[in-house]
Amino acid sequence: MGDKSMSLEDFAGTVESGMTIGIGGWGSRRKPMALVRQLLRAGVRDLTVVTFGGPDVGLLCAAGRVRKLVYGFVSLDSIALDPHFRSVREQGGVETAEYDEGMFVTGLRAAASRLSFLPTRAGLGSDVLTMNPDLVTIASPYADEEYVAMKALRLDVALVHVNRADRAGNAQYLGPDPYFDDLFAMAADRCYVSTERIVAPEDLLAAGPAQSLLISRLFVNGVIETPRGAHFTSCDPDYGRDEAFQAHYASAARDADAWRLFRKTFLDGDEQAYHQAVAEFHVNREGQEEGR
C-alpha cells in the first residue's frame, strides 16, 4: 500500500484557484479546519465551495476566497448563523446555490455514482427551484409523477477530517455521526483527509469497530496528520466544540476592527502558531475569570 501522508504545505499546493471544493463535516462539527486555514495561507481564490456549512464558509468568505457557495445550510449550531456568512449574503458578495438539505445529499449521491442527476421529491413547489433556475423537473417514465432532477454536485477536490487514518488513506470516524464525508470523497476527483492521528493499519480497529472505517483508501489521495485539526468545531470523542473560542470568533466576526485583531492573532501565522494562540486565549480567559 502506498504512503499518502503529506504535510499541510504540500496539501495546499494541490488546490488551485477556481476549483470546486467540497468540505465535509456538518455545521460546526468535524470540519477540516486545519486544511481550511492552510487554504487561507496559500491564497487560492475564486473557489466554488460545496458544503453543509459552518465556520469553513465564514473564514473563506471573510478572506474573499469564495466566488460561489453551494450549501444545504450555513450554521455554527450553538450560534444559529455564521456572522461572516450573514454579512456576505446581505452585501450580495457571493453567488449562491441554496438547496434543501435532502436535495443537497441527492446531488452528492448523483456525483458519487457518476450520474448527472438523481430524481427527488424534495424541492417540488418550493422557491428552491426559483432560486436555482437551472434546476428542472422530470416526468417519471413509469408513473404519472414528476420529480426534481437534482443536478450532480461533482467536486474537483473533497476535504474531510476524521479521528484516525492510516498512511494509505483508510479513514475512521469515532463520533456518533459519519455526516456525509464518504459521499464527499466519492463525489470528488481527489480527496484529502486530515486526521487527529495517523496509526498503523493494524491499529485502526483498536479504537472502534470495522463499521467505523468510513472512507476507503480507494477514494483518498492524501493524508495529513493535524492534531486538533477540526478546532474550533467538534471532533467527538477526541474533543467537543470549543464553545468559548467559537463565541469569540462570532463576536469578532461582527466587527471590522475586532476581526482584524482576530486575524492577526490567530490566522496570520502557521498552524502551530494558531494552536499556540488558542492556548493563550484560554489561559487569559481563565485568568480573567479568576480575577473576577
Place this chain on the structure above:
Amino acid sequence: MTEITRAEVCAAACADAWRGAGEVLAHTAGVLPSIGARLARLTTSPDLVLTDGEAYFMSDPPPLGRTAAEGGVVEGWVPYRRVFDIVAGGRRQSMMGASQIDRYGNQNISLIGDWRRPTRQLIGVRGAPGNTANHRTDYWVARHTPKVFVEKVDVVCGVGNDRARGTKGLRFHDLGVVITNLAVLDYGDDGRLRVRSLHPGVTADEVHANTGFALDASGAPETRLPDATELRLIREVVDPRGLRDREVSRGTRS
C-alpha cells in the same frame, strides 16, 4: 394545583398534533414542539419515535435540550443520512418554526428580501421543502404577529396548499395545524388557514389584529386545557426546568 399557563396550553395543543400519528418519527424544531412530542409519546401516542436531536432514537428521552450522552435509553441509530431516507420514505411527522407564513401555509425560514441580496439572511430553507413534499408538516409560531402572518412570504421554503395543488408530484403533501401563542389554526377545504380554537383568554379581535391577512376568528371555541395527568407530566417529567416559559411568557395567563 397552580394556575395553568399559556405555555402549558400550547404544549397540550402541540401534543395533539401527533394524536393518532402511529409509529412515525416525531421531528421538532423549538422547545414547545419538543415538549408536545414527548407529551404525546407519554399519553395518546405511545408508538411515537423520538430522537435526541443528535444521532439516536430514544425509547426513554434524555432531559429536554440534552443529547443521548446526557441520559435516556437509546433504541436506534439515526445519523443525518438516515434522516433523509426516512423523510423520503414518509415515516415522519414534523413540527417546524416559521419566520413568515401566508394564508395557504407557505412557510419561510430562509431570508427576508431578495434572495440575491437579502436584507436579512435567516437560517435557510433547511429541510422544509423536503418535509412538505414527503410527510405531514405542522408549524409552531411562538409570537403570533403581522410580521409572521403575511400576505406573501419572501421565499417559499415549506410548500403551501395553493402551490401544492398546482404542482404535479406533491401527492404526499399534508399540512396539519399551525399552533401559535394565541390560537390553533388549521386549513379549510379551500386550503386557507382558519381558526380552529382560541387559547383561553385570547379574543378573536386579538388574533385578527395580529394577523397580516384576513382571518376570521369569531365563533371559534376555546383551546382545550391540559388535564391533571398532562400537567403533572409537563411540570415534573418533560420540562421540570421550565424551558417552556422562555418561549411563551409566563405573564400570559390562561
